[in-house]
Amino acid sequence: MSTWSSGYNTDLGYTFGYYREISPAWLDFVALSKSVTPPSGDWRYLELGCGQGYGLTLLAALNPDHEFLGIDFNPVHINHARGLANAAGLTNIRFEEADFVALAEQWPADWGQFDYLTAHGIYSWLQPTVCEAIVQLMNHASRAGALVYLSYNALPAWFSSHPIQHLMRLWQTTESLESVKAIETGIQRLEKLTEAQTGMTKMLPGMKAMLEKVAKHDRAYLVQEYLHDNWHPRWFDQVVEELKPAKLTYVGTASMGDLFLRSFMPQKFKDIVQDYTDPIVQEVMIDTLTNQSFRRDVFGRGAAPMWTIQRQQALLQQSFVLLNRPPAEAEIKFKTSLGELKGKAEIYTLFYDQLAAGPKTAEELMKVPASKPLGLGDIMQALSFMLNEGQVGFYRPPSDRAPALALNRAIAIATANGAPYRFAIASKLGYVLTVSDVDLMFLAAIFDHPQAAAPELSQALVERLLALGKGLTQQGKPLTQREALLPYATELAEAFLQKTLPKWRDYGICE
Template sequence: MDWNEGYVAGIDYPTGFFREQSPVHLSFACLTHGVEPVALDRPFNYLELGAGQGLTASVLAAANPQGRFHAIDFSPSHVQSARELAQAAELDNLCILEHSFAELAAGLVDLPPMDFITMYGVYSWVDAGNRKHIVDLIARYLKPGGIVYLNYNAMPGWSPSLPLQRLILERTQTDRHATHEQLVQAREMVQRLQALGATFFDGNPNLQYRLDSLREDKGGYLAHEYMSDGWMPLYHADVARAMAGAKMDYIGSGELAQAFPRLYLTPQQQELLDTVDDPMLRETVKDYMTNTSFREDIYVRGARRMSATRREHWLRQIGLALTSLPDMLTLELDLSIGKVKADPRYYQPVLDALVRRPHSLVELAEIPALFPLSLEDIGQMAALLTASGQACAYFLSAAELPVAPAQRLNAALAEASRFKDHYQVLASPLLGNGLAAGLIQRLLFRQLRRPSDRLDLQQCVQQMHDVLQAQQQPLFREGRVLQTQEEVLGELQHLTEAIVTRRVPIWRTLNML
């Protein structure tokens, strides 16, 4: 069999950062679901499977210097790109290896026992044999009490789109061109079928999201989503049964808002769900209620439910920091479950406090307006604000960690942005996580890192303009592409001033500068 074992090769998966894989997010998610988390105020071991070009692993290693990180991928081009980034940032706590899941499952790789094992997009993209290898390697390498994060395309939400995936797979398998060209041909076939009035497309309104994705998303993502032989959307019950073979207990979703069914299920749906005793069936029934097409499962090897006292002990170790611009804050929380209107009596005082500085949950509990709330209530608020992307929960012990690794990585990410806009994140050692950062932000960050008494904004603007030109990157204002050099320079001046006055203070608060 080929080295790729039916998994798509010949086109790299797009570089991306996924905060859900961070140790902080996973331990806080366990806490939110009432399960004992992994402590992060001491050394821990972390393994990422299918690490791609290593951006997530590099950001997490830089932002969590107390951890030892291992990133594994079977693509030589991915591994080389990941190693170059780690070397540029001098990350001595990150080891990047080229291995297959079969080699890991057989114990052929010398790895320490792991506290975290994570993967993004892998589990439903590989074949059944490799899914078995993943379960076996988890059984081999994960510590008791360790956490696994795996997401996957899910049923029943994917059911309307299965014929589309099969059509693309069949089209590409009959084409001997390079992977990118195969995808172009498959796109054209789908578009022609639509134009000719193929009944499948006309009679399938739930398909539109997939058709939009096929038209607009990057080829690297689409190739991995549609062109792997073993690709299969999965039912939660089947995944949970497989994971049980490695002594894993499902504890909840990595999407924090999912922990609060009252926000997205009707009272009648909640009442029906309460009658289902079997946890696998209950979760599957919920997927039918919400027509779930993508799941973010968290499993723990030997989950331990916490008492109220123990839960409060952990909540006292949590802080909350602002990640959005103050003038962009809103009480209408944009969550994966839909938009939720937050209670202004409690959420507004919290946001007002976070604008001033990060706060521990205990400090937030001392705000007079929050006196009626328990610390657990405030923890739920922290979870929803984190899920909305306006703030981020963190462990207070992170304030004492070295910041140099994150600052070295951020310098490397900013420097790489001169040549390509693919590392769209910066690391925060306070959050133990990454923070999204656009190209203009990263180019300015590069200038801020240089030893100088004064930032020359005009020079920054000109250098940004030169980079945009070299990368053939358009600049938009209110949805319109700016055409003239005068317009572009004026907009860059405006953006630079806004970043300096509004975004840079947040970076400093999060120990990024």
């Protein structure tokens, strides 16, 4: 544990993630749905605790006309983030190595104010004084009308996991265990406790299922989740109180499947919620009904209301693109905090058909020939479900595609050199997509040899994999030797050339 980190575990660098919920398009949709005016014009974007900076770099390349700033106190993260942004030649993003506490005391005047401020996966893992610093910082750094995104581990769901965190961290500190070892040992010891049916594990039956989930997780994520000195899941109303000094008020959830949860809750839940008049208490009651574990809250500073017609028009003009159509035979289901909801096939099929012909506005989707006319509310709810499932994305092509293409190129080349990147920008859509490392490695090979056919691509892939000490998995079977790898790599290369590459060109992942 470092001496500069206020108890924050810096043993392993953070994962290289991208969280769509922090994208301006996503935050705007939440704001619009709650009748709050989203930022417009010359907006600026700040990420607090940007980690490796991969997500922020993707957003900067997607929005080349806007300025982005990422702050993190871990020099390993900042160094990586700057390297990636430089490799893509981005000029609208910078990363600063700084501690929230120091910045709260003195916010550098020349960094200015921002219209989007995001802090993903940090708040419930910090000392209370550092959280206070974040709030002060938000106060200094946000403009009137700013949208602020804050995610955190929520109560009540984490009550049953509290011992997992406390005991793992206790064992780590008392036995000076290295972080990954502390996780491995911790899982084994906790499994022993649940098997022995101790008083505690009997009182917390949810612990066993939680441990099974934990055992399957990426170790770098688990270190970040469990091995900080501070681990403080919050009730929603506590966070609302804590953000008041920054003049922030609650707008809505960026957990898209839950955006309209109040309208599709069962009547018995609606009856419970209606017993309370305070909207904040109502939200807490919804968290108890759903046993909420993680909140992605959007707050506004001086959230300006949108007038009815203005809001309707703004919503009707939003454009959407089809990304993944569910198979025709599959049941249409959507995840929400209340579990899975079934979608009416006769309606959703109409949406998918419309979108299959090209991007559509909400207004165009409203005109699908459903048996009953659809209102704007119906369309918004359907879109929130489809967005959450990754079936559709926002259609917002950037003014200039060159930065996104340059970043995708840098991502592919770095992946071929062993970087753990899994996202690229569909520059003709204006959306970030998940991609496989193998496909990125093929793309890197295509940059070197644009006319390469499947045998050359597979050869290049196998050489890379062997050099990186990696293999492939074919139907659950690991392949590690050249002879075993080559035939399968050829199959993958053929699929890449025939299916993936043409799609990537259509999407603008590459030219």
